[in-house]
Amino acid sequence: MGADRERSARRTSVRAVVYAICGAVVLGGCASMPDSGDLRDVESTPRQDTQVRVFAMPPQQDASATAIVQGFLEALTSDDPHYDTARKYLTTGAAKTWQPDAQAMVLANGPSIQTDSRSAGREDPDSITYMLGGGEVATVDAEQSYTPAEGPYSQKVHLTKDAKTGQWRIDSLPQGVVIGKSDFQRRYTSVDKYYFASDTSDETSGQPVAVADPVYVRSQVDAVTQVVRSLLNGPTTWLSPVVRSSFPTGTKLRKGVSGLTPDDRNRLTVPLNIKASKVGSGRCTEMATQLMFTLRNLTTTVDSVALEGAGGSPMCEVNEQQADTTAWRATTKRPGYLYYLDAKHRLVRMPTGSTGTTVVAVSGAFGTGTKPLRSVAVARDESTAAGVSSDGKALYVTSIVSDSELGAPVVSSQGATADDRLTKPSWDARGDLWVADRNPDRPQLYVLTHGSGRPLAVQIPELDGRIKDVRVAADGVRIALVVEKGGKQSLFIGRIERTRSDDQQEVSVHELRDATPGSEEVTAISWAGASQLVVVGRQKGGVQQTRYVQVDGSTLDEQAPAALTGVLAIAASENDRAPLVADSQDDGIIRLPSGAEWQKVVKDGSAPVYPG
Template sequence: MPDSGGVEPVDASPQEPQVQVFAVPPQKGAGPSEIVEGFLEALTSDDPHFSTARKYLTKEAAAAWDPERSTTVLADGPNTDSTRTRTDPDGGGYVYALSGRMIAKVDAQHAYVSEQRSYAAAVHLVRQGGDEWRIDVPPDGIVLGQSDFERLYLPVDKYYFASSSSSDGEPQSAAPMVADPVYVRKRIDPVTQAVRSLLDGPTNWLRQVVTSPFPSGTELKKGTKSLSPDDQNRLVVPLNERANGVEPDRCAKMAAQLFFTLQDLTPAGIEQVELRRADGGKLCALDADQAEASAPNRSLSGADYQYFIDDKHRLVRMPKNDDEVEPVPGPLGNGERQLRSAAVSRAEDRAAGVSNDGRSLHVGSLLSDESLEKTQVRSRAKQENDRLSKPSWDGRGDLWVADRDPENHRLLWLSQGGGKPVEVKVAGLEDARINAVRVSADGVRVALLVEKDGKTELKIGRVERQGTSEDPEVSVVELTPGAPQMEEVAAMAWAGGSRLVVAGKEAGGVQQLQYVQSDGSVVQGSTLPALTGVTDIAASEDERLPLVARSEEDGIVRLPPGANWKPVVKGGTSPVYPG
């Protein structure tokens, strides 16, 4: 610290609040352990192409090593186990053992895949050019600790269209947009990385249920190195020849995909996306209003009301920013049928309610006093808590509910909220029971609370639809962990395109509320204010609207953005937003 001299102003960019890490090349004469440690530290740098990390490798290994192949994320490493360091019997080299507790891997598609297991790998060193040690067998891809991963990588939602298609294979105008979460390097031109990832197509997990209007083989124009918005927040994206002949309507959908993918990647957002042909000519341009028209389910207008079941077992509602509670219009709010849980359609024109004994499911209007319709869903479970779960509407207008009967637990689907219930095939559950179901707004993913051996976990599945309108087949496949860090999950709700809010606890911990991505990764800085005994929670895709929860101690409470939990009513259950 200087103890004399003047004070001078220093310019600091508000967009670079974190310390950047610069890789250091190997020192002349460095020993094997210094080479290994230096290489691992270089992997945590902001070096765009890992050119410094390659300097720790032999020439042959540097040419063959592919850091984009995968990123392994460790909770407590990577550690170099010095007790296992040994002289290589094949020729005077060294083998260093890397170890740690693996929590996930980011694959070549930038998809985060939760993978909880121990990690072990070997790094081999030889002498190169006389006395210099270099690594000739590096680990596959990149290996990082969790804190470095969170510092270096940024979650991004790519957007595609749900695969309901017209006869010519083009997405229908009403097809919802689906968020496909990936991770890109935070400081290495994330806009260009996100565009390239979008053009490469959806991740393998989502590929079967989404489509993209970009013609096959579309890439950025050759020679394009970096994309950035101009001073008016307009982004120009030059494409190769494969996109030259697209029609205006199709081009608008392509631009909408880019618009929503990039919206949160710049401090001021994107005002317009312009696509250009390989010769520089304009294909189309899209602003915010036009993007919303191309993807109506992406609108941020939010729900008009929040809903819950009051102490008289009626469905009631609250305005967005008001604590005034009133019964909903129609049969679900007049006390004609006592309810224990409910779900409101995304158009807020209908609602489904489970009877107070949990045996039956009813559907009624929220716009008129039409008679309540009793569906064909019945539970025969002996205990009330083993009967029907809270229902859930998807973005297509279909209704989902779980029957928790120990003798016949099943997941049911009702087309447009009525007709004969279809039993949904759920792959990979074995003897587990579904206790809660929430379907995403796009209708292609479902969040399930699954109970097995006395523990309840969050699972995310892909919804696949086959068959005909007369004989539909609905299945949920490829279940993945939604909150692998939590030992017990009590409640969850969708809170965005690929985000959920979860109430649960880690092993040996207390219950906490936090946001998680549908791929199982935790949203950084996502832990919410504490709330005791959360049994149910509701969230909107619009982040400006408050969370609503039911606490055993405080009843129905709300959490406005940037505030703390605020009690609404002591008596009440089953808080819901439309969906």
């Protein structure tokens, strides 16, 4: 879980050729670049954990066309900031028009190289076409946004022999870079940029709510400067309709700035252009807060961020504590209690940090057991809870800190069975309550403002299937939906948009993104960080597994939870100090403290939840 929040260590790329004083030395594990011989794949090398910077070899004199293509592909896996060595494999014209940052195409293995059968047998001995092939895994676009991909990859690379020098060079190639999955995992790292929800504030504090926007940057190529530039460029297209940036439009790093590093006091100074020079102190603090949240997600060596305007004039400075008082983030809010239903279907709780098994019933109707419950959700201020009745027909909202009466249900379902009725509810930081009716005759997602009033039907134009489960992100602008169709369940992440028409609020979910490509079954989900979820499910032909996935569909290189079978429900907190908790068919309520094994809490319990 730690990779999603305040990441302190980054695995870096190792494969390449480095220059020694005595000459060029090829590091172990690198593919050689022969100038003759059979065509072969450019293999991805095994993972290694070393901090060596990676640089590529330039073309060898009189290298064959095959070696030129192989050398170029090797150069794409280097840490050369501007791909200058890779450009040496191109003609002058191709080097000028090639845009390596246009996209990164990630393949399951290194790209294969085959002679284009349509060019074989042609008379021109100074021209040849190769086909790069492989199985697509993902693309990273010009915004550095990751999108899973599936299907065959096939692109042409054309070479000509220079009439004067007699050297082969590439004169036509696809834009962007193509790279194997293992090399991508070595060379790139996922970082959450932070913006603010456009129309959301925390219900309790009134602070603006920070929203994570994950991107992938090259981990060994001035990553801090890359991330700062990416943040200033604005949110990714998918997230931009629902977030804002406090940086004025057109704000950039001052011309010529690179190699941003903190000083000996761990203060990072960020020089900005004239566009940012005239903002007020409050807005400047928000700008520095965005940078602070983002950079602490990349490295622990930044304790404060100082902004400079045009001419080097100081603007403002923010440390981590000040940033946390400026904006609300779920990852910094440790829940007070873990909640679950006991053997009598009453809502009980135990302190989050407790190592024991002592629990107490909450106050009010949910704690007395007058209305047996099937599932619950506790508001983030931990004063109110929503519960679905044991038959799944009714959703109730009541206080859990006072002895208030239960009252009438706020949502009801007419589904034929419990599994065709209401899903588990979910709360966001606004204090809004979400639930879906699984009734096949009238399936519908609802939201209740502040958990009360008339349920508002949420429109999902792209929904293809029936919602089986719902978890809204703390930020209130993203929602996780388990969608069932044809016996298969998939996890989708949607963007929540709120508009007003004739003084009435309209809520809709747009641009659903598959976060678990290839899944056959999704049993349980829970948000487990700013841009990460823990998912219990099964791939096609596989067994049930518990793993962490990013909202963009990528999986980080970190250890999955210890193996566990028969999981019925899972509970995680966005704050990583709270242990993972599960409802196991065999063992009841169990928890997984950091660095420990699964521990039994109670045999007769179900539906564990943290606030949210």
